[in-house]
Amino acid sequence: MAESAQSAEAAQTAGSAEAAEAAGSVGSAGPAGSARSGRRPTLDPASGAIRNAVRAGLGKGGTGAGGAARAVSRIVVAVSGGADSMALLHACAFLHRRGEVEAFAVTVDHGLQPGSAEVAAEVVATAESWGVPAEAVRVDVAAGPEGLEAGARDARYSALEAVRARVDAEWIVTAHTRSDQAETVLLGLLRGSGTRSLAGMAVRTGSVLRPLLDIDRATTEASCTAQRITVWDDPMNADRAYARVRVRSLLTSLETDLGQPVTDNLARTAQLCRADADFLDESAAAAVAEVSGRSEIPVERLGELEDAILTRVLRVWLVSLDVPAQAFGAARIAELTALIRANVNGRLSLPGDTEVAVSHGSVRFGPAAKSRRP
Ligand SMILES: Nc1ncnc2c1ncn2[C@@H]1O[C@H](COP(=O)(O)OP(=O)(O)OP(=O)(O)O)[C@@H](O)[C@H]1O
Structure with a gap:
């Protein structure tokens, strides 16, 4: 994290950048001395x-998803202390001091690593030294069915959302970058995902805004270096126990071995898939509305649908019946699609002693056959 001298220096540099922007030389800044020496300061x-x-990103967000829509957006900046979110915080602090946004920095301490409270305290001190009110929130993480990492993410987003609601901010702004997006797409490809997963992260989801999705990690790191921001190196980023860490190094090897901008290409795949997936979701909307919440649907009605639409309708149908999403991955949906297409009697077991059964021209969701017997 930035030591106070470094923070002061960065703030001073940012101050000269503000002057530069005010003077119309946006995109240039530099050490305060350059303004004195008569050279145009450069950012x-x-x-x-x-x-x-x-x-x-704030422009694209339109009127905020959460909080009251106002002339100047109020935002919660989610800061882990790593290079991406420190560069984001630095940028938001600059906009905050110029009155372009009202920023509030939040760092979540998951309490999973020794020294996590100190890292969180440093984030708060740095944000405040840059003029942004800040808060560290300690959460208790429970490993859910999807593991500790997913449990930490759930706890983090709940904590961020609670602060967003309390301070009545429109957005929680995160520092997900194009590099994160490429990793998400590559992970999806390796799992055999469809277009919706390959669409990766959206710029906005509910009250979460991800304005750095077109910025790569090299840029956030370069910003931290140029502004002399000391960043926290999360040891988990080097822990090959995590699939994302292994995929990150695979991505680097691919770039080198293929001599191709693989990160940019995968991010483009995400954009293309998002357009396709949005179109298909829209096309499926009427059929989805028809089946949602019903426990029985005529096979004939589903049989008319194209595979791309049918698989979407089945997913939404099962979600509407409270079947957990992880219980019907692509393989299960493909089996169910085949049963429907064949229109023969058959059943698929689901967790919680439930099943989806095709019988006598209907697809039914309900208790598993064995649990129905006396
Ligand atoms: N401890 C934290 N406190 C506050 N914000 C955080 C924290 N960790 C991550 N973030 C925010 O989330 C962004 C993405 O972080 P990271 O890639 O580690 O999360 P993730 O688990 O992949 O999240 P997601 O599910 O949204 O992809 C960070 O740049 C930062 O904005």
């Missing part, structure tokens, strides 16, 4: 790109 290009991405 390092990486930090300039991040600031502009935040401005553009």
